Amino acid sequence: MSQPSNTAPGRFITFEGIDGAGKTSHLDAMEAQLRQGAREVLRTREPGGTPLAEKLRQCILHDPMDALTESLLVFAARRDHVVQVIEPALARGAWVLSDRFTDATFAYQGGGRGFDLGVLETLETWVQGQRQPDLTFLFDLPPEVAAVRLSSARHPDRFEAQDTAFFERVRAGYQARRQAQPQRFAMIDASCTPAEVARQVNAALHLRGWL
Numbered sequence: 146m147s148q149p150s151n152t153a154p155g156r157f158i159t160f161e162g163i164d165g166a167g168k169t170s171h172l173d174a175m176e177a178q179l180r181q182g183a184r185e186v187l188r189t190r191e192p193g194g195t196p197l198a199e200k201l202r203q204c205i206l207h208d209p210m211d212a213l214t215e216s217l218l219v220f221a222a223r224r225d226h227v228v229q230v231i232e233p234a235l236a237r238g239a240w241v242l243s244d245r246f247t248d249a250t251f252a253y254q255g256g257g258r259g260f261d262l263g264v265l266e267t268l269e270t271w272v273q274g275q276r277q278p279d280l281t282f283l284f285d286l287p288p289e290v291a292a293v294r295l296s297s298a299r300h301p302d303r304f305e306a307q308d309t310a311f312f313e314r315v316r317a318g319y320q321a322r323r324q325a326q327p328q329r330f331a332m333i334d335a336s337c338t339p340a341e342v343a344r345q346v347n348a349a350l351h352l353r354g355w356l
């Protein structure tokens with residue numbers, strides 16, 4: 146990148162997929178790669194990313210609640226994250242890499258829990274206005290394969306403990322988001338070897354001229 150970072154636009158990149166898809170290790174690799182450049186790189190996650198949102202994360206992952214409460218809490222955490230962290234970083238010209246964002250709400254609360262998509266769309270607009278990621282990596286794989294990868298988790302949280310049928314609905318929820326905004330998504334076949342997955346991730350960045 147030849148532009149100085151204080152005038153270059155920031156980029157908002159999100160990583161999504163069902164639990165066990167392996168996205169976090171590829172996020173680690175991309176973060177390390179981008180940090181070799183001159184641009185500020187900010188790594189964050191949802192639910193979380195601020196002290197308040199990290200407290201809400203503990204409730205969301207571990208406390209029993211209904212789907213409306215769950216949806217309100219993920220969007221409350223997101224509001225704090227967007228206002229305190231994401232928008233200021235993008236305004237500075239940073240690359241923001243987030244382990245999950247609003248597509249996860251449509252997939253897990255909308256798809257997995259069957260919660261009202263119209264309510265989620267209203268909350269999405271309230272919380273983030275027109276802000277959407279510039280690029281979303283969707284790590285896709287069959288839930289049965291993800292379940293094998295997750296089986297070593299010692300204390301599964303409220304989502305990891307769900308059955309394969311739940312994750313089939315989550316996967317379908319992600320596909321519906323991708324079909325609605327195809328230009329934003331890079332589909333990654335997460336059932337491949339780690340080396341092949343890394344190649345697909347890098348190819349998506351090259352395609353956009355970002356590497």
Ligand code: TMP
Binds near residue numbers: 245253
């Ligand atoms: P993680 O394990 O990838 O950090 O994600 C935490 C869990 O939270 C994961 O099972 C997906 C779930 N989740 C939702 O249900 N809705 C959301 O909006 C987000 C961001 C995550």
